[in-house]
Amino acid sequence: MIKAFWIILKRDLLLALRRRSEVFTVLFFFMVVISLFPLGVGSEDKTLKLIAPGVVWVAALLASTLALDRLFANDYLDGTLEQFVLIPHSLPVIVLAKMLAHWLLTGLPLVLIAPLVGLFYHLPSASIWVMVLVLLLGTPVLSMIGAIAAALTLGLRGGGVLISLLVLPLYIPVLVYGAGAVSVSMHEGVSTQPYILLLSAFILLSVIFSPWATAAALKISLE
């Protein structure tokens, strides 16, 4: 079972390596959205600090929905997904491997570039590290919730837009606590701990429930 997990993970990373543009689209989209805001609202130090948490998180949400329709669509079209259901391994484990690969390719780059974004928005260094931490905790949740929607809309026409509509409302808790933690970190004497603990709870819940929900949705889509 663990072997199947590694095979799928390695396979997805290898496929992404062969088609690098798809990874960079997400990262560039994120960077472009982030850099548009100062142009629109002005580059005043106070304003930027105020909007930074929200802007970063909204951009991260949008960027993560961008790649969701590709999570299962390619495997669905060439028949690989059908075989995943038929191989003697548990489907949720395979799904979890695909989610992890998806996060490594679309979520992790955003986390790694976050310090740069923080500097861009004049955030104090303590807030930058909080932002990196909450993105690290929050983006996997986005991939995992998104996978459920991607599996449900598989094979539908206009599935890409539908995924965004389905998934963005579900991202709200992550947005609220993720952006909240960064805002709070800029004030003296307020602890970010509750926010971080709640995000950790989200990630645990997602790891436990989303592979099963996604696997069930995939089976329905394949019928």
Next chain:
Amino acid sequence: MTLEVKKLQCIRGDRELFRELSFSLQEKQLMMLEGRNGSGKTTLLRALCGLYVADQGEILWRGKPIRQQDEAYRRELLYLGHLNAIKADLSVLENLRINSLLAGARVSDDDLMAALDTIGLYAFEDFPTSQLSQGQKRRVALARLLVSKASLWILDEPFVALDVAAVEHLQAIIAKHVEQGGMVILTTHQEVPLTSGKIKRLSLNDHAV
């Protein structure tokens, strides 16, 4: 080792494809599934794999419903559908390696190369599959048959896109599997000559509603 189907009924949308379909298949038997286009051959094969839940009836493997067996049944099953299940961005060898490892076969690269050799893809192993012809892609998918340990093969139109030589070759592979005690169910318009073992025929036209 028996596959038993009892009073199966499948409905697609509001169209009933077949009802009261019963048959059984033992080792050393090959079943040719016949029927006109749209008669539900693929649906039946997918139901046998567990990809599609039949509306009524039971499918038993070794006397137990396949729904309750899950991984135990899937370990003995190899399904090849219309789609080749190969990734265009991976090489021929990578595709075969990943597919057979996931299917639970413990194979070395030498075994895989030998399988590719036999299926007529010698010297193509490092080619990206996107550069292969339709028939060659089909061969990559079929190479899995050679390294598989599964006893029940379910093949949906396996001869499509293959040239005459490859068709003969595949017929021999299927015949060998049946003679060695395997079971094969396939839909095709080609005959598969067997020297031993038994050919069963099932026509879905007889069960149409």
